[in-house]
Amino acid sequence: MLQIKNISFTYIENPVIENISFEITKGQNIAIIGESGCGKSTLLKLLYGLYDLDNGEILHNEEAILGPKYKLIPGEDYMKYLAQDFDLMPYITVEENVGKFLSNIYQDDKKARVQELLAMVEMTEYANVKAKYLSGGQQQRVALARVLALEPEILLLDEPFSQIDSFRKNSLRRNLFNYFKKKEITCIIATHDSTEALSFSDETMVLQNGKLIAKGSSVALYENPPSLYVASLFGEVNQLKKSNFVDLEHDEDDAFVLAYPHQLKVVEDGKFKAIAKQSYFKGSHYLIKAAFERRAIFFEHSSALELNQEVILMIQK
Numbered sequence: 001m002l003q004i005k006n007i008s009f010t011y012i013e014n015p016v017i018e019n020i021s022f023e024i025t026k027g028q029n030i031a032i033i034g035e036s037g038c039g040k041s042t043l044l045k046l047l048y049g050l051y052d053l054d055n056g057e058i059l060h061n062e063e064a065i066l067g068p069k070y071k072l073i074p075g076e077d078y079m080k081y082l083a084q085d086f087d088l089m090p091y092i093t094v095e096e097n098v099g100k101f102l103s104n105i106y107q108d109d110k111k112a113r114v115q116e117l118l119a120m121v122e123m124t125e126y127a128n129v130k131a132k133y134l135s136g137g138q139q140q141r142v143a144l145a146r147v148l149a150l151e152p153e154i155l156l157l158d159e160p161f162s163q164i165d166s167f168r169k170n171s172l173r174r175n176l177f178n179y180f181k182k183k184e185i186t187c188i189i190a191t192h193d194s195t196e197a198l199s200f201s202d203e204t205m206v207l208q209n210g211k212l213i214a215k216g217s218s219v220a221l222y223e224n225p226p227s228l229y230v231a232s233l234f235g236e237v238n239q240l241k242k243s244n245f246v247d248l249e250h251d252e253d254d255a256f257v258l259a260y261p262h263q264l265k266v267v268e269d270g271k272f273k274a275i276a277k278q279s280y281f282k283g284s285h286y287l288i289k290a291a292f293e294r295r296a297i298f299f300e301h302s303s304a305l306e307l308n309q310e311v312i313l314m315i316q317k
Contacts (some may be wrong), residue, residue: 001025002047002154002186007056009046016042018210019056024226026153027184029177031197031218034207040190041084043207044156048081049074049187057149078153082160086143090132091295094123097131117145118270120175123166136163144176155180157189161196173200194234198222204277231258236287236298238264244272244292245315259315264299270312279304 009017016039025031032040038238045051047058052067059065060076063079063121088097100115117201121141130140134179140163147155161169177200180187189196197204197218204221206214206229214221214230225231227238238261243254274290285300290311299313 003059008054031201031204032190038207039210080147080152081156088131095127154186261298267314276305276309
């Protein structure tokens with residue numbers, strides 16, 4: 001078990017991580033999401049031991065993970081960290097990069113392990129190519145294979161699919177996250193991509209200004225976001241008043257309602273009227289940008305709408 005207890009960290013004078021606590025059990029996939037600069041990458045570096053904490057402690061199975069004040073070489077044997085710069089050796093081959101930390105005593109075992117990992121990240125045909133000749137996405141796939149070579153207990157990934165083509169990213173994520181589950185590897189991923197939180201993570205943690213503001217199952221956070229900020233991390237979201245849709249009793253609270261675009265439907269009758277401004281083709285549907293009370297709202301529709309076409313909307317959750 002990984003235990004994070006009341007940790008805080010400051011860059012010079014600015015607090016980056018403030019009084020964060022959580023626990024992660026073995027084999028869980030955890031996504032960390034939040035706007036740029038909220039502390040996602042810093043949190044991963046603290047978990048790996050690259051920085052010294054101002055306060056609090058990080059424990060793995062009751063053993064402290066210590067920073068550079070206490071360890072000349074950061075990190076633990078059971079943990080691997082993949083940063084956004086990949087840290088590959090440019091003048092050696094893909095195969096040599098992946099097998100860099102594997103023992104040379106059993107050459108057949110080493111070769112088989114490298115081939116297994118290259119197949120997993122779909123880089124087998126580049127085995128003998130030097131890393132400097134690879135694209136950014138290809139380098140990222142090699143880096144993913146390398147951190148898995150010694151099969152860590154805990155894997156810390158910072159935007160690990162950010163440079164990989166969309167058509168390859170989906171199959172790669174399925175391969176890797178299935179592998180993590182099969183091997184019971186605890187994975188903590190800092191990401192801007194909500195798909196990695198919703199489709200592959202058991203739980204999602206939300207950071208804002210260095211604070212942990214929400215933590216729970218990815219599905220629960222998506223379906224019942226505690227705030228507009230949390231909901232917006234999963235895509236477009238509308239914040240509307242209850243009175244936009246129904247007439248309220250005199251003493252009834254006019255609460256705000258959060259609605260994703262797919263939850264707003266065009267209906268024949270109602271009081272919520274909006275004016276269509278733009279239609280964006282999304283393949284299976286159109287995303288409509290509309291004007292309502294001098295602000296933009298978004299909803300999905302089966303076809304494009306004409307400019308300035310009036311529609312009546314209703315929330316259908």
